[in-house]
Amino acid sequence: MDYLYFAIRRLLQAVLVMFVISLIGFSIQDNLGDPLRELVGQSVSEKERQALRDRMGLNDPFFIQYGRFLGKAVQGDLGNSYFFKKPALEVIAAKFPATLELVIGATIIIISFALPFGVYCAIRPKSWFAKFIMGFSIIGISVPVFLTAIFSIYIFSVELGWMPSFGRGETRDLLGWNSGFFTQDGLVHLVLPSISLASIMMPLFIRLIRSEMMEILQMEYIRFAWAKGLLPRRVWFLHAFKNTLLPVITVGGVQVGTMLAYTILTESVFQWPGMGFLFLEAVNRVDTPLIIAYIIVVGLIFVVTNTFVDLLYTWVNPTVKLVGQKS
Amino acid sequence: MALLEVTDLEVEFPLVRKTLKAIHGISFNLEKGERLGIVGESGAGKSVAAFAVLNLLSKPGRISNGKIRFEDVELSGLDAKSMRHIRGNRISMIFQDPMMTLNPVLTVGTQMIECLKAHRKISNSDARELSITKLREVLIPSPENRMKSYPHELSGGMRQRVVIAIALLTDPSIIIADEPTTALDVTIQAEIMTLMLDLCKTKNLGLILITHDLAVVSQVTERILVMYAGRVVEEGLTRDVINNPRHPYTRGLIKALPQENKPGERLNQIRGTMPSLGAIPPGCAFNPRCDFADNACELEVPDLMGADSHRAACIHMDKIPAFSDEEAGK
Numbered sequence: 001m002d003y004l005y006f007a008i009r010r011l012l013q014a015v016l017v018m019f020v021i022s023l024i025g026f027s028i029q030d031n032l033g034d035p036l037r038e039l040v041g042q043s044v045s046e047k048e049r050q051a052l053r054d055r056m057g058l059n060d061p062f063f064i065q066y067g068r069f070l071g072k073a074v075q076g077d078l079g080n081s082y083f084f085k086k087p088a089l090e091v092i093a094a095k096f097p098a099t100l101e102l103v104i105g106a107t108i109i110i111i112s113f114a115l116p117f118g119v120y121c122a123i124r125p126k127s128w129f130a131k132f133i134m135g136f137s138i139i140g141i142s143v144p145v146f147l148t149a150i151f152s153i154y155i156f157s158v159e160l161g162w163m164p165s166f167g168r169g170e171t172r173d174l175l176g177w178n179s180g181f182f183t184q185d186g187l188v189h190l191v192l193p194s195i196s197l198a199s200i201m202m203p204l205f206i207r208l209i210r211s212e213m214m215e216i217l218q219m220e221y222i223r224f225a226w227a228k229g230l231l232p233r234r235v236w237f238l239h240a241f242k243n244t245l246l247p248v249i250t251v252g253g254v255q256v257g258t259m260l261a262y263t264i265l266t267e268s269v270f271q272w273p274g275m276g277f278l279f280l281e282a283v284n285r286v287d288t289p290l291i292i293a294y295i296i297v298v299g300l301i302f303v304v305t306n307t308f309v310d311l312l313y314t315w316v317n318p319t320v321k322l323v324g325q326k327s
Numbered sequence: 328m329a330l331l332e333v334t335d336l337e338v339e340f341p342l343v344r345k346t347l348k349a350i351h352g353i354s355f356n357l358e359k360g361e362r363l364g365i366v367g368e369s370g371a372g373k374s375v376a377a378f379a380v381l382n383l384l385s386k387p388g389r390i391s392n393g394k395i396r397f398e399d400v401e402l403s404g405l406d407a408k409s410m411r412h413i414r415g416n417r418i419s420m421i422f423q424d425p426m427m428t429l430n431p432v433l434t435v436g437t438q439m440i441e442c443l444k445a446h447r448k449i450s451n452s453d454a455r456e457l458s459i460t461k462l463r464e465v466l467i468p469s470p471e472n473r474m475k476s477y478p479h480e481l482s483g484g485m486r487q488r489v490v491i492a493i494a495l496l497t498d499p500s501i502i503i504a505d506e507p508t509t510a511l512d513v514t515i516q517a518e519i520m521t522l523m524l525d526l527c528k529t530k531n532l533g534l535i536l537i538t539h540d541l542a543v544v545s546q547v548t549e550r551i552l553v554m555y556a557g558r559v560v561e562e563g564l565t566r567d568v569i570n571n572p573r574h575p576y577t578r579g580l581i582k583a584l585p586q587e588n589k590p591g592e593r594l595n596q597i598r599g600t601m602p603s604l605g606a607i608p609p610g611c612a613f614n615p616r617c618d619f620a621d622n623a624c625e626l627e628v629p630d631l632m633g634a635d636s637h638r639a640a641c642i643h644m645d646k647i648p649a650f651s652d653e654e655a656g657k
Contacts, residue, residue, distance in 0.1 A: 220427035229415035318477040
């Protein structure tokens with residue numbers, strides 16, 4: 001019951017945030033070039049243009065246009081892409097699996113390396129391996145993602161010829177999800193883009209996990225756990241690790257959103273046919289409905305992941321009281 | 328032979344530039360079922376001494392010299408596995424702040440059962456039963472429900488009871504309690520101390536009680552060790568030390584207690600503060616703060632002197648006047 005109440009409140013907040021995002025997104029429309037020029041080209045006279053403007057409602061006041069946009073948006077209609085002549089949402093939905101694939105690939109890489117490395121660096125801060133990881137992570141933080149991407153293409157595709165240099169590879173349908181995860185060719189294509197995308201977050205997570213865990217290991221309850229005569233692995237991986245997870249989850253949730261933003265860079269370097277690549281093309285073509293739709297979809301993903309993280313946080317941390325819960 | 332024998336224990340903290348000595352060779356024994364108090368101001372080395380026994384010193388602290396014998400086992404330099412067998416099993420600890428001692432993200436039940444399972448082959452359900460029994464022994468109401476509670480759902484006093492129950496789980500022969508009531512309300516302090524005293528008596532448990540609260544020590548312990556700047560300055564039976572202190576420091580501590588028959592009067596205090604580890608004065612470390620000090624006090628560190636049952640480390644101990652009736656608060 002409390003959980004339901006909390007979820008409803010959280011949902012209302014999410015709706016409010018989405019409303020603001022849509023307002024900002026839509027206000028771009030008036031300032032991002034003339035949609036008519038993209039639609040009809042040079043040969044149409046100014047009089048015909050005005051008539052077309054009236055018919056499309058582009059001369060109406062901002063809020064009437066916005067109201068119309070919002071009314072359609074809640075029904076899942078974000079307008080038609082000028083370039084593709086198809087609903088913008090449909091265009092984005094077609095590219096979404098590719099981007100999701102990339103984000104999942106990068107997340108798997110981050111979790112499977114950052115967690116063990118971070119924990120190791122916290123437990124054995126003086127070992128040479130921990131020092132090596134920390135030194136390396138400084139480099140990782142400082143090198144921009146497009147540089148990592150270009151270098152990895154140069155080394156592994158051009159020089160060594162181990163990996164394909166661009167594109168998504170073969171995909172296959174499984175349970176309604178069309179993805180490169182299910183074919184060998186798709187997986188091979190995924191390796192370099194995932195690594196470059198992960199490289200930007202990985203050092204941050206290793207450092208975050210290390211510093212949080214080192215702080216936790218100084219806590220009195222950890223000393224008490226030692227005093228109880230527990231095995232080191234129980235003290236480290238249960239008592240300390242569970243407490244370390246709390247801040248890591250909070251930061252991690254926000255970073256998933258940031259990672260989506262970085263897919264724009266990664267996808268354009270690797271010519272990955274995802275949402276980010278699509279967005280860059282849309283900007284070049286002044287495809288305003290598509291740009292707005294992209295902003296709203298990404299905003300929605302941000303809001304959904306953050307809501308999910310909040311729910312996860314209350315589940316991991318028993319001391320967090322749900323909003324509105326009677327104690 | 329005593330249950331626990333600490334001989335010439337020295338603890339040091341090697342820092343980047345120099346090494347600080349926190350404990351300069353202290354010795355004490357604890358007999359089976361005996362209750363020993365270690366008193367002194369903050370920084371005297373009481374807690375360090377206690378943590379050294381179980382080798383739980385904060386980094387970079389280490390035992391640089393001395394012997395710690397427990398039931399014929401030498402604890403200093405013991406391998407990790409054998410040490411784990413002692414910790415929480417044969418010798419338990421109770422920490423100062425119950426708000427900080429229990430892990431906030433694990434239930435009381437988890438934190439109790441894991442301790443039992445670390446030391447015995449026992450099924451989960453048996454461990455649960457035994458934990459509930461121990462919670463009942465420390466007078467926690469509806470222990471079955473408390474097993475499912477998280478620490479933040481309990482009051483400070485209840486948490487300290489849980490900590491005591493955890494310390495009792497494996498029927499240890501010694502409990503080391505580091506200021507177990509300092510973080511609690513005065514009324515709760517008395518309840519917890521009474522509970523601990525009862526448990527120690529009925530189970531014939533050895534207790535090392537570390538505190539700066541002389542009132543608590545005088546009610547609970549049989550013997551007292553007074554520490555100052557990493558050394559024992561006085562030791563003896565509790566009633567002897569409290570009624571007839573032979574070291575000026577102990578005398579100052581007792582005189583600093585508020586007395587019931589003198590309300591509204593200014594409390595006595597020992598002038599100055601405990602020296603930091605890096606700046607311990609030559610000779611008797613207490614001499615700059617001492618009313619009885621003269622030049623001789625600065626020459627060398629005095630040894631403990633006097634009869635075995637009551638010894639003090641003061642070259643002027645015979646000159647220290649006994650408490651007048653007024654000073655003793657009678």
